Amino acid sequence: MTVVASTTLSILAIAALAWAVRRALRVELCPICLGVAGTWLWMLLARFAGLAVDASMLAVLLGGSAVGLAYQLERRLPPGRSPLLWKALFIPAGFVAAYALAGEQWVMLAGAGIALVALAAVFLLASPARAKDPAAVAKLEQQMKKCC
Incomplete structure (x- = not known):
């Protein structure tokens, strides 16, 4: 339970700091995402510094960021691209x-990164073959x- 509590407190503290920065600088950012x-x-x-870190919690957080990134990038899909197919491929790869990354399996990480x-x-690069209708x-x- 200590891992859950400390992780939750960390997320909330970093999110609160990000929220304050967002308000002060008027920049668009997601405090929870940054948390x-x-x-x-x-x-x-x-x-990596040799301290004991719960690999399960680390993997949960990394996986959540993979889902969040998929949804953020979905907004940038050019017309005609399938959001469902995008998420169905990107999220499992994430x-x-x-x-x-959580298991320090570098070859697998390189393959997934590629x-x-x-x-x-x-998915994100617009197809040059399609003409755009400005109207x-x-x-x-x-x-x-x-x-x-």
């Missing part, structure tokens, strides 16, 4: 990367602004 990422970052550094970069390149794009942008 989670900051926590797994210090856990990784502590582990979990493999998280597992490999897969993630390849997926990002295939349709502008209309969609207006609808999205009204949406949420």
Whole structure:
């Protein structure tokens, strides 16, 4: 239970700091995302420094960041790309990367990293063959602004 409590406190403390920075500097950032990422970052550094770190908790945090990254990048998918296919491929590859990093399995991490970069390149780079209709794009942008 101590691991859960200390991890939760770390996430909340880093998130609170990020929230204060966001308000002071008026920059757009996700405090919870930074809280989670900051926590797994210090856990990784502590582990590499030889300190005992719960690998399960580290893997949970890394996996959560993989899911969060998939959802953040989904917003940048060009028209015509399947968000479901994107997440169905990216999230499991992200979990493999998280597992490999938490377990210090460098070859597996390299393979998962290559897969993630390849997926990002295939899905996020706009296809030059498709012509863009500026009027349709502008209309969609207006609808999205009204949406949420």
